Amino acid sequence: MDLLSLPNELMLEIAKHLQNQAWLNTFTRTNRFIFSVVNPYIHRYNADYHQHTALAFGVCGGLENVVRRSLGAKPSDINAKIGSIIPVCGESFHTPLCYAVVHGQMRVIELLLDEYGADIEQHCCTSVTMLIWVVHMGMLELTKLLVGKGANIYAEDGAGARPIHHAAWSGNVESMAFLIQEGADVHQTAPGEAPGEIWSCLHLMVLRGKMEGVKLLVEQGVDIDMVRARGTTPVKMAVDYGHFDIASYLLAHGAKVPEDQDFFVSCATHGYAEGLRLALDKVVSIDDEDSEGYTAIFNAVAHGHVEAVRVLLDRGASVIIENEGSAIPIAAAHGHCRALEMLLDHVDRSGDDRVMSYGNAFQLAMWNRHWDCAEELLNRGAELNSKIYDELPLSYAARLGEEKIARALLAKGADQTRHGDDPTLLFWVVKNLSIDVLRQLLELGLDPNAYSKALQQGNPSIRKQSRKGWLLPPLACAMSQQFYDKAELLIDHGADLRPIYRRKQHITLVNATRSMKCTLIVKMLNSGFDVNEKSDAGETPLSVAVTDGNAEVAELLLCHGADPSMRIGPFSSVLSLAIAKGYVEVANVLRKHGAKEKCEEMDVDEEDYLVGVVELLSSA
Numbered sequence: 252m253d254l255l256s257l258p259n260e261l262m263l264e265i266a267k268h269l270q271n272q273a274w275l276n277t278f279t280r281t282n283r284f285i286f287s288v289v290n291p292y293i294h295r296y297n298a299d300y301h302q303h304t305a306l307a308f309g310v311c312g313g314l315e316n317v318v319r320r321s322l323g324a325k326p327s328d329i330n331a332k333i334g335s336i337i338p339v340c341g342e343s344f345h346t347p348l349c350y351a352v353v354h355g356q357m358r359v360i361e362l363l364l365d366e367y368g369a370d371i372e373q374h375c376c377t378s379v380t381m382l383i384w385v386v387h388m389g390m391l392e393l394t395k396l397l398v399g400k401g402a403n404i405y406a407e408d409g410a411g412a413r414p415i416h417h418a419a420w421s422g423n424v425e426s427m428a429f430l431i432q433e434g435a436d437v438h439q440t441a442p443g444e445a446p447g448e449i450w451s452c453l454h455l456m457v458l459r460g461k462m463e464g465v466k467l468l469v470e471q472g473v474d475i476d477m478v479r480a481r482g483t484t485p486v487k488m489a490v491d492y493g494h495f496d497i498a499s500y501l502l503a504h505g506a507k508v509p510e511d512q513d514f515f516v517s518c519a520t521h522g523y524a525e526g527l528r529l530a531l532d533k534v535v536s537i538d539d540e541d542s543e544g545y546t547a548i549f550n551a552v553a554h555g556h557v558e559a560v561r562v563l564l565d566r567g568a569s570v571i572i573e574n575e576g577s578a579i580p581i582a583a584a585h586g587h588c589r590a591l592e593m594l595l596d597h598v599d600r601s602g603d604d605r606v607m608s609y610g611n612a613f614q615l616a617m618w619n620r621h622w623d624c625a626e627e628l629l630n631r632g633a634e635l636n637s638k639i640y641d642e643l644p645l646s647y648a649a650r651l652g653e654e655k656i657a658r659a660l661l662a663k664g665a666d667q668t669r670h671g672d673d674p675t676l677l678f679w680v681v682k683n684l685s686i687d688v689l690r691q692l693l694e695l696g697l698d699p700n701a702y703s704k705a706l707q708q709g710n711p712s713i714r715k716q717s718r719k720g721w722l723l724p725p726l727a728c729a730m731s732q733q734f735y736d737k738a739e740l741l742i743d744h745g746a747d748l749r750p751i752y753r754r755k756q757h758i759t760l761v762n763a764t765r766s767m768k769c770t771l772i773v774k775m776l777n778s779g780f781d782v783n784e785k786s787d788a789g790e791t792p793l794s795v796a797v798t799d800g801n802a803e804v805a806e807l808l809l810c811h812g813a814d815p816s817m818r819i820g821p822f823s824s825v826l827s828l829a830i831a832k833g834y835v836e837v838a839n840v841l842r843k844h845g846a847k848e849k850c851e852e853m854d855v856d857e858e859d860y861l862v863g864v865v866e867l868l869s870s871a
Contacts, residue, residue, distance in 0.1 A: 295324040302334030302344065310350040310359055311337045318347070318359060322367055329367045332375070342376065349375040352385060357396060364400050371402050378409030379417075386426050387417040394426050404435050412441035412450075419452040419468075422459030427452070428467060437471045448480035457485045457501075460494045465501070475506045487514050495523050502526075508533055512541045519547035519563065522556030527563065537568050552578045552594065555587035564597050570608055583612035583628065586621035595631050605632070614639050617647055622656055629659045646673045652683035661691055674701040677725040677741075686737050693744040699725050703750035723757065724750040731757040735766035739774065748778045760784055764792040764808070767801050772808070782813045794819040797841070800834040805841065815846035824848060 306328070309317030322329060332344035337354075348369040351359040353376070363369040372380055382402040385393040398404060404414055412420075415435040418427035431437060440449040453473050456464035465485075469475060476484050483491075486506045489498035502508065508529045515535040518526035527547070531537065540546050548568040551559040564570075571577045579598070582591035591612075598608045613633035616624035618640070629635070639647045648656040657680075677699055680689050693699065703724045723731060726746040729738035742748065748758055760780040763771050772792070776782060785791055793813040796804040809815060815825060822828040826846040829838040 303328055303331065303347075304334050306347055307333050307335035307345075307350050308337065310347045310356065310363075311335065311354045313354075313356040313359055315359060315362060318362060322347075326367065329363065330370045330373055346370075346373055346375050348373070348381060349384075352381045352393060352397075355390065355393065357393065360393075360396060361400075371397065371400055372406060374409070380406045380408070380414075382406065383408050383412075383414050383417050386414045386423070386430070387421050389421055389423040389426060391423075391425050391429065394429060398429075398433055404430055404433055410442065413439060415439065415452060416441040416450065416455060419455035419464065420450075420459070422456065422461045422464065424456075424461055424464040424467060427456075427464060431467075431471065437468055437473055440477075443480060445480055449477075450479060451477050451485075453477065453485050454479050454483075454488060457488045457494060457497055458492060460492065460497065462494075462497055462500065465497050469501075469504055475501055475504065482509070482511065482513075484509060487517065490514065490517050490521055490523050490526055493521050495521075495525070498523065499525060502529065510535065512536070512539050516541035516545050516547050516550055519551040519556070519559050520545070520554060522551065522554065522559045524556075524558045524562050527559055531562075531566050537563065537566060538572055546572055546575065548572070548578050549575065549581055552582045552587065552590050553585055555582075555585065555590055557587075557589045557593065560590045560593050564593065570594055570598055570601075570603060577608050577610045577612075579608055580610045580612040580615050583616035583621065583624045584619055586616070586619060586624055588621070588623045588627060591624050591627060595627070599631075606634075609633055611637070613637070613644070617644055617656075620651070622653055625656055626659055629656075629663055635660060635663055643673060643676075646676050646679065649676060649679035649684055649688075654684050654688065657684055657688050661688070674705040675722055676701075678702060678722045678728050681725045681728045681734060681737050681741075682732065686734075686740060689737055690740060693740065699741045699744055699746035700750065703747060726750065727757045730759075730762050733765065735763070735768055735771055738763075738766075739768065739771045742771070742774050748775065748780075759786065760792045761786045761790050761795055764795040764804060765799075767796070767799060767804055769804060769807055772804065776811050782808055782811045783817065789820060791817060791819070793817070793825055794828065797825045797829050797834065797837055798832070800829075800832065800837055802834075802836040802840050805837055809840065809844040815841050815844045 303321060303325075305317060306321035308314070309321060328347075330346055330348075332346055334344055335350060337350075345353075346369070348360065348363050348371070351363060364371060371382075374380060376384055379387075380402065382394065382397045382404065383406070385397060407413055408417075413435070415427060415430050415437060416439075418430055427435075437452050440451050442448065443450050451473065453465065453468045453475065454477070456468060475486075478484055479488070484506070486498050486501050487509050489495070489501065502525075508514075508526075510530075510533045512535055515527065515530040518524075518530060538546060538548070548560070548563045548570070549572070551563060570579065579591065579594050582588075582594055594608075597603075598605060609628065609631075613625060613628045613635070614637055616622075616628060635644060637644075642650070645657055645660045648660065677689070677692065677697060680692060698704075702722065722728070724747070726738055726741045726748065727750065729735070729741060750758070760772070760775050760782065761784060763775050763780075766772075783791055783793075791813070793805060793808045793815070794817075796808060797819075805813075817825060819825055819828055822831065824847060826838060826841045826848045829841060830848065
């Protein structure tokens with residue numbers, strides 16, 4: 252051994268006894284001398300024991316020096332599948348060229364191909380060549396580089412597809428144009444997944460909706476009527492995927508109009524009116540079903556394609572199809588009001604049976620909350636009193652707060668006042684609709700006490716009709732929601748002021764006084780309500796009127812026997828409350844009726860009195 256090489260040998264011997272790559276990396280970075288001696292060994296070690304991750308790292312990052320050192324340590328691995336800490340696709344191991352291509356490292360690609368002889372046709376990444384991969388990903392510059400380095404533009408992947416097919420499949424027009432320029436065969440087909448299925452470049456470009464690609468292929472003279480599978484031509488595929496501009500272009504350039512019912516129904520389903528017209532000029536039948544049992548008019552209506560519906564009706568399509576029913580309920584159920592109007596107009600012109608034509612369209616429109624469709628059907632004379640599951644239309648509209656529909660139902664004469672139909676109806680009207688609708692129903696004779704009576708009689712349907720637990724009688728609902736005008740209207744029409752129900756009492760004089768409506772208060776006083784009643788919070792009707800500063804209501808209550816000396820919360824009397832709030836007129840009314848600022852029989856600590864005043868004023 253040459254004594255001059257002894258230090259190098261010692262360093263290498265030490266490196267060989269280090270048991271993992273981390274220790275080797277640390278030792279290598281000790282100084283420049285050790286790095287220069289041990290570096291080739293560490294790359295061999297990485298290749299032998301760590302799947303060449305250093306090479307993969309260098310390739311992915313475009314580090315040419317690292318690539319050279321790794322391949323210098325083991326050049327036979329140029330086409331080996333190696334590991335990487337940088338993920339590429341679903342596979343764990345790839346060739347160095349694959350890593351370089353995926354990460355777009357053009358200088359490294361040239362290095363691997365030119366200096367180290369990497370196999371440009373080797374399959375990687377789920378059995379495709381590098382050219383196929385870059386074409387599929389739309390990397391035009393890499394495509395040009397690989398083709399320039401001799402990549403085979405006719406090579407097939409594991410499924411038999413060529414680069415030109417992958418360019419079409421990805422919708423990359425520029426890559427496909429380049430491959431055509433380089434001599435790729437645009438007439439070549441690729442096998443599909445199903446037996447006997449084939450894909451042409453035109454089918455693939457149509458699928459992606461790329462008009463420029465379609466034009467390029469048509470200019471190249473491809474067969475525009477080639478059948479893919481089960482009779483699917485490019486025109487049919489364009490319609491199925493909604494690419495009507497492509498379908499029209501192909502038809503304008505000589506594509507045959509498919510003469511089958513499936514194409515015709517597909518045009519209706521997707522709203523391709525031009526295709527419908529062309530298909531109708533062939534031998535298709537306008538009312539026949541396709542292979543899946545659908546008809547053109549029903550599908551056009553279900554998808555709301557107004558122009559397609561117009562074409563079909565103008566060409567004689569039937570609104571009612573035997574064993575299928577009517578198209579009108581379909582339009583109503585899907586909420587396509589414009590299509591519905593066209594169908595209704597057609598029925599009116601044709602003299603078709605309105606009952607059969609309309610079917611349950613109104614109920615479906617209401618159930619699906621397509622109010623515009625429901626209103627249109629009402630205006631056309633739809634049956635009004637058929638139940639929507641277990642509710643009459645007016646009950647349903649009231650429960651959902653649809654004022655316009657409720658008014659339209661009443662205007663059309665909907666019979667909603669039949670005894671026992673729905674005792675909860677007035678609750679929903681009070682809660683959700685206007686006082687005008689309530690007045691109209693009461694004038695028609697609807698009983699404001701129906702809910703209480705049904706509850707008292709133990710009517711088994713009352714809980715079901717209540718929807719969300721026990722409801723309130725209409726008057727209690729109006730009082731709880733502070734709809735005092737509605738409450739007074741209900742009282743005027745005989746509503747029981749003390750109904751039986753299973754929730755907190757809302758019909759109280761204290762609550763009525765909050766309305767500051769003298770007429771309502773008088774009606775309740777005349778019905779026997781105690782003028783000095785107290786609420787759970789300790790309020791009296793008089794204290795409510797005084798707190799609001801309403802001298803008229805306070806006078807009314809005092810004239811009906813309200814106690815002017817009653818203590819209210821922290822105040823010794825209602826007069827002290829009025830004075831504290833600065834209501835001079837109210838205070839004068841109280842004094843007129845004998846109220847005192849401080850009740851003699853009450854011993855109120857002055858400090859507690861002031862604290863109470865502050866609390867009440869701050870909360871007001």
